[in-house]
Amino acid sequence: MRSTFHIVSAVMLVLILGLAFGSGCQAQSAPAPGQTAQGAQDMSIEVTSKAFQNNQPIPKKYSGEGTDVSPPLEWSGLPAGTQELALICDDPDAPTPEPWVHWVIYKIPAEAKGLPEAVPPEPRPAAPAGALQGKNSWPSGRTIGYRGPMPPPGHGTHHYHFTVYALSAKLDLAPDAEKRELLGRMEGKILGKGRLTGLFQR
Numbered sequence: 001m002r003s004t005f006h007i008v009s010a011v012m013l014v015l016i017l018g019l020a021f022g023s024g025c026q027a028q029s030a031p032a033p034g035q036t037a038q039g040a041q042d043m044s045i046e047v048t049s050k051a052f053q054n055n056q057p058i059p060k061k062y063s064g065e066g067t068d069v070s071p072p073l074e075w076s077g078l079p080a081g082t083q084e085l086a087l088i089c090d091d092p093d094a095p096t097p098e099p100w101v102h103w104v105i106y107k108i109p110a111e112a113k114g115l116p117e118a119v120p121p122e123p124r125p126a127a128p129a130g131a132l133q134g135k136n137s138w139p140s141g142r143t144i145g146y147r148g149p150m151p152p153p154g155h156g157t158h159h160y161h162f163t164v165y166a167l168s169a170k171l172d173l174a175p176d177a178e179k180r181e182l183l184g185r186m187e188g189k190i191l192g193k194g195r196l197t198g199l200f201q202r
Helices: 002-027 179-186
Strands: 046-048 073-076 084-091 100-109 158-167 190-200
Touching: 046 158, 073 158, 084 179, 100 179
Parallel strands: 046 190
Antiparallel strands: 046 073, 084 100, 084 158, 158 190
């Protein structure tokens, strides 16, 4: 009898441990495909440029030392249901409290495959039709549209993130918006995003 009691107790212990272990594994299950642990979309959009490769130097032409025009960009792999696109280019290596903003452009039509070279620094550029441009971080001079890399001399390599956002709804946003305002309006509407990173140093 005592032997039988020990066997039954051991079986019960194994079952209890198995249930507890299984519950723990389920609670820490891997996120669904295309999502992070926080539920945000991964970098699902591919962003490229004919001017430079990802994690490679940006040609001087597109910098403050050159003609300072915006580089050509292309993207693919937009999520289903994309209604509009936005792009932010910033430099997290800048010696400032927040990343230095080089470009804010939004209300880009969903059918657009990219941005042409040298988008005019105007609130309402002619192409792509309907797109609006916001403010960069410069306090004076050309404060709307693209301004290229111009890091402090000897400050090392800076990384310039060209991030494209696919949105589930069209934004009700006027021209001249700042990065922070754009991010606030995009909250809850981002279906996916992609990034091209260029390098520059002086």
